[in-house]
Amino acid sequence: MTARPTNLSRRAVLRLGALGGAVAAALPLAACSGAKDDSPDPLAALLAMAEADAAAARKLAADGPAGQVADARAAQAAALKAEVDRLNRPKKDTAPAPGPTSLGGFKDRLAAARQQAESLVPTLPAYRAGLVAAVAAGCAGLQRVSPELGPGADAKAVSALPGSAAKDAVDSLQKALAAEHASLWVYGLVTAFLPGDFGEALKAGRAEHTARRDALTQMISAASATPVAPEAAYVPPKPVTDTASAAALVASAEADTSAAWQAVVTHTDDAGLRGMALQALIAAARRGTPWRQEAGAKPTAVALPGQPA
Template sequence: MTARPTDLSRRRVLRPGAVAAVALPLAACSTGNYEEPDPLAPLLAAADADAAAARKLASGEGGDVAAQIADARAAHAAALKPEVDRLNRPKPAASTAPAAGPADVAGFKDRLAAVRQQAEDLVPGLPAYRAGLAASVAAGCAALQRVSPSIGGGEDAKPIAAPSGKLPDEAVDPLQKALAAEHAALWVYGLVSAFLSAEFGNALKSGRAEHTARRDVLIQAITAASATPVAPEAAYVPAKPVTDGPSAASVVATAEADCAAAWLGVVTHTDDAGVRGLALQALVAAARRGTPWRQQAAEKPVAIALPGQHS
């Protein structure tokens, strides 16, 4: 049901930065002494190599796709380098250094998939801030995989399942914020259906289905923790009016970005591996869904380099 303008909530959640309450915490100031190489160092080295290779390809046959890869991977390197330099751990052995960046754009198909998996594998065991960096890099690679068939499309997120065991107390509040973002996204998917042609039917159906499943899992998990799940607003106010296809695509992309930010907040506010796994997959899914909607809305960049982080 469409609410009248006077019924709309003043809670403007559908805009960048709407979930600032779960922003990444500041990195620790101490450097510490470590004997083992930094697990983030290979991600940094790969990002540097990919950015350099893609930049060369962008000036030739690689064109816009290569340029987008170059910009995103350079952003990954810029985010990772201060953290790697801060700890100043021993350098990885030469035998473990990543191969040079791909020689053509098609080579980034396997490269992005490999880096994404490498980053995802690090998330469960890292301290909160570093887990957030790795998760955001993984989601950024996942978003890039949907820029063009030549480098994609990559696998979607794993099946949705509630974390097993008792929900940690520190996870309840960020999961409530994620639930609020899922409620808003579902409202948006209902809103835009009147402005999009039939060719978007499958995208709307699948997006609605996945957000519904994540909402239901969150309600189940929060209720099991003896907390009351946050309820949806009666309606939400998009940051920009929805009047046609491109503006409808833009508000969906914004809703997905808000979900990414909320789920990244979950990653960085708990050490529980099960909850982090749920949040990581939701973050990746939001990043992947957001890319084609941004493309349809002619937004730049098409793929957000570090989904969930505030620009």
């Protein structure tokens, strides 16, 4: 029987539901533990750097690449501050080095912020891990806005993990697999609407999505579950008629993929699985930036990939 086409926008509902559950689950644990943590907040240094970057970029320009850095880093700082203020742990001197005085100076700065965020993800509670993973992916995506900012390092290669690592996150892995299936379908659809000079980007995107699809299929099977199958067709949010609309659809698919992988980060305590999901989230964010740029989307880079807008 032919599968019924599925509207890609339904994932937005799933994302909100998954995030709400993760936050709700995290709060009672903290409240019931009765133990007060007097150590400095590990997010404080990440927050201080984001605030300094936003201020420095704003001095350079209100628009263009510098303006995008300022807006994105300000959004990251606001999200981090809300979480730091929520726990209200002891403060310490976390003043970072002064922000860059030129756009090119943000190349190393964004790379450092990404590295700092990546190193924290395996050690944090679920909700915080998801937020910090989004910050890492946002910095990685920003580096593709302008040659002066990057291009930045690509995400690490994907590899399947043992089934035992996946058992606590099968549902979120199934959603990630569904997103990978949909993305591969999108990459196939848009080929007819994009000129030949997009060939390398399409080839690279399909290769990455195929590798992650295959790894997910192997992991879910190893966890004694049946991997979700691709649907026969998917309904794009908007008709695809030209280069801009094709690029917008690919960007939308990468955003859905980002959300699915960010949910994996928040649904497992396994460091290996979190690391794999983090790299997949970073990869989707980095692929999404040039497609958003081609589609004329504003901003070009998403500040917190995978997080609800």
